Amino acid sequence: MAMASTLKNKWDDIPEGMKTPLIVSAIFHIAIVVIAFTGLPYLKRQPDPMESTAIPIEILPIAEMTTTNRPEVKSQPAPEKPPEEKPVVKEKPPAPPKVEAVEPPKEITPPKPKVVDKPKPKPVVPPPPTEKLEKPEPEEKPKEEAKPEDQQDFSKLLKNLQDSDPVVEEDLPESKTAEAPAPAAAGPISDTMTMSELDALRQQLSRCWSIQAGARYAEDLVVEVRLTVSPDRHVMSATIVDQWRYSQDSYFRAAADSAIRAVNSPQCETLVLNPDKYDQWKDMVVTFDPREML
Amino acid sequence: MKKFLVLAFLVMVATPAHAQLRVDVSKGKIEPVPIAISPFYPERPEFAAFAKDIPDIITNNLRGSGLFKPLSPGAFIQNPASIQKDGPRFPEWRAINAQALVSGTVTQAPDGRTRVEFRLWDVFSQKQISGMAYMTTAQNWRRIAHIISDEVYKRITGEDGYFDSRIVYISETGSKINRIKRLAIMDQDGANHRYLTGEADLVLTPRFSPTSQEVTYMSYKGGKPRVYLYNIDTGRQDVLGDFPGITFAPRFAPDGGKIVMSMASAGNTDLYEMDLRSKKSRRLTQSPGIDTAPSYSPDGKQIVFESDRGGTQQIYVMGAGGGEARRITFGDGRYANPVWSPRGDLIAFIKMSKGQFYLGVIRPDGTGERLITQAYHVEGPSWSPNGRVLTFFKDSGGSVKLYTIDITGYNERVLPTPRDGSDPAWSPLNQ
Incomplete structure (x- = not known):
C-alpha cells in the first residue's frame, strides 16, 4: 500500500504536459519487450494446407502375378508361367471324411409299379438294414492325385465330322469372375486371391468335373454349388444353391449331383488354395457352367 | 430390447460386408462315371446264377451306353454278403475310385417267385440314392436286369433309360x-x-x-x-x-x-x-x-x-x-x-x-x-x-x-x- 501511494505522489508531481508522452513511451517499451519474446506476427495469408497433409504409404508384398480378382487387363504383363506350373503343395488330407450318420437305406416306395411278367410284380419295400453302417476308418486316405488321365479335347463335346480343325490343346480361358465382388471390399489387397490362385483352383475342379454332354438342353444346366472349406482346405459341406430346381428337374438334379461328385472326388479332396488366405476362400460359390463346352 | 436391436443393427452395419468368393468352372472332362456293380447276394444257393448274371447284364448295359465305366469286380474289396449285412464300407469303394455302387440281393418271395432287390449308392456322399425290388418268375431275370439298368441310368444321368426296350x-x-x-x-x-x-x-x-x-x-x-x-x-x-x-x-x-x-x-x-x-x-x-x-x-x-x-x-x-x-x-x-x-x-x-x-x-x-x-x-x-x-x-x-x-x-x-x-x-x- 505504501508503495502504491508513493507512486501516486510521484505521478502527481510530474507536470501535466509530460504525462501523455510518458504513457506512449511506456506502451512502446512494453511492445518491444513482447516482440522480443514472441517474434513479429506473420501478417501474410495462411500457408497451403496441402503442404502439411501426410501421405500414407502401405508397403505391400508383391504377389506372383496379379493381385486382383478382376479379369486380366490387356496392358498388364503376361504371367511368367502357366498356373499349372506352380508347385501345388499337397498336404496330407485330414483323416476322417465328414460322415454324418449314414442313413440306413430308406424304405423305398417305387415311383411306379413295373410290370415284369403277366402276374404283375409289385415293387416291394426292401427291409431296413439290420445294423448301422461302419464308420470310415480314420486312417483312410485318398490316393495321390490321379495321374494325368487321357487328356481329351475339352473344346468340343459334340462330335461333328464337318469340323476339320485339328484338335488343339487349349488353355483355360481367362477369368470369368468379373462379376465377382471387388477384392477391396473383402480385405486388404494383399489378402485377395491372385489370378494364378484362382486359375489353379479352377483347373483342379475342371479335372474333377464330368460334363453331362448330350443331355437335353445341357447348356441350361448351370449349377452353383456353395462350399464351406476347412482351414486345411477340405470341403466340409457342398450344397446346391438352387434347391427348388434340384427337387423339380431330374436333368438338373443329375447335373448337380455331378458337380457335387466333382468337389467330393479324391482329386479335389484337398483344394489348391493358399492357406494364408483362409478368410477369402472359407466360404465360396463354385459355378459349373457347361455352355462353353457344348 | 429396443436398444439391443438398435445396437445389433449398428454392429451389422458397421461390420464390413464379407465378399463371398465366386469361381466359375467352365471346363470339364468327358469321362464316363466310374461305377462299381457288385455281384448280388444270393440268399439261397439256387439263386447264385441270378446273383451273378443280373449284375453282368447291368454292367453290359451301362458300359454300352458309353456314359458309365463299370469297374472290374476283381478290384472290389467288400463282398456281397458283407454289403448285405453291414451296408457298403464307402472308403473301400472310394479307394477304387468308384463314384457309385450298385448292390442287390436275390431271394424268394413268400409266394414262390423270385425277388430281386437293388440299391444304388452315392459313394462320395455315402448315401443310398435309389432302390427298388421286383418280384417275377425266374425266366424274366434278363428283363429285371434291364429295368434295374434303366433305374441306375436315370438316377445318374437324369434321363430315362432305354435298356428295357x-x-x-x-x-x-x-x-x-x-x-x-x-x-x-x-x-x-x-x-x-x-x-x-x-x-x-x-x-x-x-x-x-x-x-x-x-x-x-x-x-x-x-x-x-x-x-x-x-x-x-x-x-x-x-x-x-x-x-x-x-x-x-x-x-x-x-x-x-x-x-x-x-x-x-x-x-x-x-x-x-x-x-x-x-x-x-x-x-x-x-x-x-x-x-x-x-x-x-x-x-x-x-x-x-x-x-x-x-x-x-x-x-x-x-x-x-x-x-x-x-x-x-x-x-x-x-x-x-x-x-x-x-x-x-x-x-x-x-x-x-x-x-x-x-x-x-x-x-x-x-x-x-x-x-x-x-x-x-x-x-x-x-x-x-x-x-x-x-x-x-x-x-x-x-x-x-x-x-x-x-x-x-x-x-x-x-x-x-x-x-x-x-x-x-x-x-x-x-x-
Whole structure:
C-alpha cells in the first residue's frame, strides 16, 4: 500500500504536459519487450494446407502375378508361367471324411409299379438294414492325385465330322469372375486371391468335373454349388444353391449331383488354395457352367 | 430390447460386408462315371446264377451306353454278403475310385417267385440314392436286369433309360440279286432274337408303334407293295387300307392313333395320313415333287419329311395337318430320311455328299447341324426311346450291320445280329 501511494505522489508531481508522452513511451517499451519474446506476427495469408497433409504409404508384398480378382487387363504383363506350373503343395488330407450318420437305406416306395411278367410284380419295400453302417476308418486316405488321365479335347463335346480343325490343346480361358465382388471390399489387397490362385483352383475342379454332354438342353444346366472349406482346405459341406430346381428337374438334379461328385472326388479332396488366405476362400460359390463346352 | 436391436443393427452395419468368393468352372472332362456293380447276394444257393448274371447284364448295359465305366469286380474289396449285412464300407469303394455302387440281393418271395432287390449308392456322399425290388418268375431275370439298368441310368444321368426296350429290324441273307429279307425282333442288347415273318415275302421299313406292341412295315406280299400292321403279341398281320397307288415309308403318330406315309400315284409322290380306327386317309402335301420319309414331332403337331420340291433332296417341316412347309437344310449335298427325336430337340437325317453317306442331327429350326458318322452307305436312323442314342445300318459293300451311336457322336458300336441286318426300328420302353 505504501508503495502504491508513493507512486501516486510521484505521478502527481510530474507536470501535466509530460504525462501523455510518458504513457506512449511506456506502451512502446512494453511492445518491444513482447516482440522480443514472441517474434513479429506473420501478417501474410495462411500457408497451403496441402503442404502439411501426410501421405500414407502401405508397403505391400508383391504377389506372383496379379493381385486382383478382376479379369486380366490387356496392358498388364503376361504371367511368367502357366498356373499349372506352380508347385501345388499337397498336404496330407485330414483323416476322417465328414460322415454324418449314414442313413440306413430308406424304405423305398417305387415311383411306379413295373410290370415284369403277366402276374404283375409289385415293387416291394426292401427291409431296413439290420445294423448301422461302419464308420470310415480314420486312417483312410485318398490316393495321390490321379495321374494325368487321357487328356481329351475339352473344346468340343459334340462330335461333328464337318469340323476339320485339328484338335488343339487349349488353355483355360481367362477369368470369368468379373462379376465377382471387388477384392477391396473383402480385405486388404494383399489378402485377395491372385489370378494364378484362382486359375489353379479352377483347373483342379475342371479335372474333377464330368460334363453331362448330350443331355437335353445341357447348356441350361448351370449349377452353383456353395462350399464351406476347412482351414486345411477340405470341403466340409457342398450344397446346391438352387434347391427348388434340384427337387423339380431330374436333368438338373443329375447335373448337380455331378458337380457335387466333382468337389467330393479324391482329386479335389484337398483344394489348391493358399492357406494364408483362409478368410477369402472359407466360404465360396463354385459355378459349373457347361455352355462353353457344348 | 429396443436398444439391443438398435445396437445389433449398428454392429451389422458397421461390420464390413464379407465378399463371398465366386469361381466359375467352365471346363470339364468327358469321362464316363466310374461305377462299381457288385455281384448280388444270393440268399439261397439256387439263386447264385441270378446273383451273378443280373449284375453282368447291368454292367453290359451301362458300359454300352458309353456314359458309365463299370469297374472290374476283381478290384472290389467288400463282398456281397458283407454289403448285405453291414451296408457298403464307402472308403473301400472310394479307394477304387468308384463314384457309385450298385448292390442287390436275390431271394424268394413268400409266394414262390423270385425277388430281386437293388440299391444304388452315392459313394462320395455315402448315401443310398435309389432302390427298388421286383418280384417275377425266374425266366424274366434278363428283363429285371434291364429295368434295374434303366433305374441306375436315370438316377445318374437324369434321363430315362432305354435298356428295357427292343429293336425290330430286317434280317438279310442270300446274294445281292436274290436277297431274303425277314422281319426280326430282339432286345436292345441283341438277346432274345426271333423272326416275325417267313422268307417268302420281301419286307422293308419296319416302324414300332410308340404306344403298343405293334409294328408297321412295307411288304411285297402278293406282289404289290403295301403297308402292313403286325401285332407282335398275337402275330396277326393286317393290310393298312387299300390305296390306289404304292404306299411306303409309314410311321406312327406319337399317340399311336394315326400313321403318316407316302403314296406314289400317277407319277407323283405325296404324304398321306391315315386314322387307324376309322381307316380314313387324308392327303397332306400336294407338291409336284417327291415328298416322302415323314416323321412326327413328339407332340404330334409337326411333321418333318424329305422332298425334292426345291430342285434337290432336302428336309422340310410342316404342320401335322399339312400346309406350307419350311425348309431346314441348306448344306451341300442331299438330305434324306429325317426322324424326329422322341425328346424333340433334334432331327436325325442321312446326308449324301461327294460320294459319301453321313448320319447327322440338326435342330428343328435348322440350326446346329452335326454329322456324327460316315460310311460308304449309311441309312435307316431310328431313335432310342429316350432320344439319346441312334441305331442305323451301314453297308460296307460286303455286309450290312446294325450300329448304335450316342448323339454326341461318340460310342459307336455294332449291334450283334445272327445275320446281316438293316432298317432297325427302336421300340418304346416295354410296358
